[in-house]
Amino acid sequence: MVSLLPLPLYSPATESWQSYLARFKCYLEANALTNLTDNRKRALFHTVCGSEVFEKASALVAPLAVQAAPWNILTEKLKGHYAPKVSRITARHAFHHQIQTGGETIKAIEEAQAAEAAKHSTAEIRKANSTTISKKPTSVHHGEISNSEGCSDEEDDVCRIKQKCGKVKR
Incomplete structure (x- = not known):
């Protein structure tokens, strides 16, 4: 050799x-x-x-x-x-306790932008879903509920759900 x-x-x-x-x-x-x-x-x-x-x-x-x-x-x-395998808990702790020093640029720009975009799109979806929900009273076995029974437009959906469960007092 x-x-x-x-x-x-x-x-x-x-x-x-x-x-x-x-x-x-x-x-x-x-x-x-x-x-x-x-x-x-x-x-x-x-x-x-x-x-x-x-x-x-x-x-x-x-x-x-x-x-x-x-x-x-x-x-x-x-x-x-x-080269020990790093525990997930240790890695998360280190990530969340990072402190940016002077002159150091951000290393995760794409991830931060993706997280912000996801947050905004989720808020837009929730807003779109809330405007498409019908505000008409629905009939249930107890009768109909309407805004005249003490529920505002915002509370209308909650009142209908509570009535279905039998938790709305008349």
Whole structure:
């Protein structure tokens, strides 16, 4: 096996875990090592990842020995440590507590405009629906209700619903 270039160590401060793992896969491909068994991939990974990642992997797969941990388990444990899935609650909290600093532009212009447009269109639909509702009295088994029985035009719909439920006193 002839190596072209050594793979740089993983540095969590400057690189994401997904990026490093992708670079490792590219390293395998560039060196014609894609057909390695998982055991050989694991061994090669341990030799190029650096002491920090090796120590972290040892701790994460304990009580197994780091050399005996299956490749897929090893990568999942390291992914869970270096790139944990963010909880929905945490993401919402961070989003709602953002503070715009001086000189910082808004990053979500399209989303804000879409939300405002949705709010306006919902209000227009409600307004259109309220003007198309009939203001005529409807007959129910208790009789008819009209505005002369103490309901204004705005309250007419509410009175009809209450009368259907038998909650309007005559």
